[in-house]
Amino acid sequence: xxxxxxxxxxxxxxxxxxxxxxxxxxxxxxxxxxxxxxxxxxxxxxxxxxxxxxxxxxxxxxxxxxxxxxxxxxxxxxxxxxxxxxxxxxxxxxxxxxxxxxxxxxxxxxxxxxxxxxxxxxxxxxxxxxxxxxxxxxxxxxxxxxxxxxxxxxxxxxxxxxxxxxxxxxxxxxxxxxxxxxxxxxxxxxxxxxxxxxxxxxxxxxxxxxxxxxxxxxxxxxxxxxxxxxxxxxxxxxxxxxxxxxxxxxxxxxxxxxxxxxxxxxxxxxxxxxxxxxxxxxxxxxxxxxxxxxxxxxxxxxxxxxxxxxxxxxxxxxxxxxxxxxxxxxxxxxxxxxxxxxxxxxxxxxxxxxxxxxxxxxxxxxxxxxxxxxxxxxxxxxxxxxxxxxxxxxxxxxxxxxxxxxxxxxxxxxxxxxxxxxxxxxxxxxxxxxxxxxxxxxxxxxxxxxxxxxxxxxxxxxxx
Numbered sequence: 257x258x259x260x261x262x263x264x265x266x267x268x269x270x271x272x273x274x275x276x277x278x279x280x281x282x283x284x285x286x287x288x289x290x291x292x293x294x295x296x297x298x299x300x301x302x303x304x305x306x307x308x309x310x311x312x313x314x315x316x317x318x319x320x321x322x323x324x325x326x327x328x329x330x331x332x333x334x335x336x337x338x339x340x341x342x343x344x345x346x347x348x349x350x351x352x353x354x355x356x357x358x359x360x361x362x363x364x365x366x367x368x369x370x371x372x373x374x375x376x377x378x379x380x381x382x383x384x385x386x387x388x389x390x391x392x393x394x395x396x397x398x399x400x401x402x403x404x405x406x407x408x409x410x411x412x413x414x415x416x417x418x419x420x421x422x423x424x425x426x427x428x429x430x431x432x433x434x435x436x437x438x439x440x441x442x443x444x445x446x447x448x449x450x451x452x453x454x455x456x457x458x459x460x461x462x463x464x465x466x467x468x469x470x471x472x473x474x475x476x477x478x479x480x481x482x483x484x485x486x487x488x489x490x491x492x493x494x495x496x497x498x499x500x501x502x503x504x505x506x507x508x509x510x511x512x513x514x515x516x517x518x519x520x521x522x523x524x525x526x527x528x529x530x531x532x533x534x535x536x537x538x539x540x541x542x543x544x545x546x547x548x549x550x551x552x553x554x555x556x557x558x559x560x561x562x563x564x565x566x567x568x569x570x571x572x573x574x575x576x577x578x579x580x581x582x583x584x585x586x587x588x589x590x591x592x593x594x595x596x597x598x599x600x601x602x603x604x605x606x607x608x609x610x611x612x613x614x615x616x617x618x619x620x621x622x623x624x625x626x627x628x629x630x631x632x633x634x635x636x637x638x639x640x641x642x643x644x645x646x647x648x649x650x651x652x653x654x655x656x657x658x659x660x661x662x663x664x665x666x667x668x669x670x671x672x673x674x675x676x677x678x679x680x681x682x683x684x685x686x687x688x689x690x691x692x693x694x695x696x697x698x699x700x701x702x703x704x705x706x707x708x709x710x711x712x713x714x715x716x717x718x719x720x
Contacts, residue, residue: 307641380428423455448489626657
């Protein structure tokens, strides 16, 4: 499932030449030395900050398989879950082995996201029975053990018969972010109607359904509209292959990382939240051979910084020579300086899902853009693996939501989840018993109508 790097450069080069001035960046880090290396090839990773850094990528085993490793630092050492051996890995997703199925021979190009307590992995699959690439999705409770969704069938297929176009690659290279209750999928389709002569182009779908089988909208030249045969792949956001993206809450933009116009940098484009205007761009120095990953928090938004207006932008990408079996994974990064003050930086959304810590103040989970303060650390640690130290000024800029006191009452009802009753007068549903037990709470029963009548806070989910 390799693509010709020369073709990406031609596509990206035309696009990059039309861009305006570059955004301000600082604090270059990393380089071209591999952070992860092994015999055979490794490329197109997906990287999440989830307590540790977690990485899924396409690696050569018996064809393309999806591998996994984790590390406390982006520079490594990376290792398999449960191992301390550098450059070890877990094989977490394999082809079905049935060549007639769309993912029977190869699985590659993972994009991993966690929404609430569920991990979703979008990937490209290839089988001899189809002759081209199609996109599938799987779910997992832990990011390691995966179950194919949509009955094991593809969720996005090529727009046209691949045999009728110059580039037979098909529909693949997915990247997904989750914004305002919807999954946003950007992907390559070399058979799309708006591609260039080489099949380069990026198309965007969105849906509240992670399998993209219902309520699907497509980005058109005039904005999002219900996907139809008449508008499908008629509008390409950028002319490129193998991109990765995330949402940046600090300045409400989509950041799209793409192999640069030369092999010495990854270029990151910033588009406005409507995806109808490119507002900025910048380069992250470092050689590449294919497919950047932009390091993200679990919902595929930008990782927060303790400095308002600063956005850490870290890239993992393959490096090596023309021989694919030399391809390893390296890290480089910069800080994007948006110029936004704390008053302008959407602080509650920037820290969503993180535990924030400030000297002398309660351990706090940012949930629903508000502060959920804890008397005990154990239940907080059930609900998030990510923690960051912030100033008291930033702490108080996140609006107050509620406090969870030790032993706070929990109410359940038939057919309803257990929910903490907190000092804001709302029930906060919780999806796991661990947080209840660790808060020294117990569950009392209410009637269904009584439970339903109480106002609800954001749902809480334990992370496995």
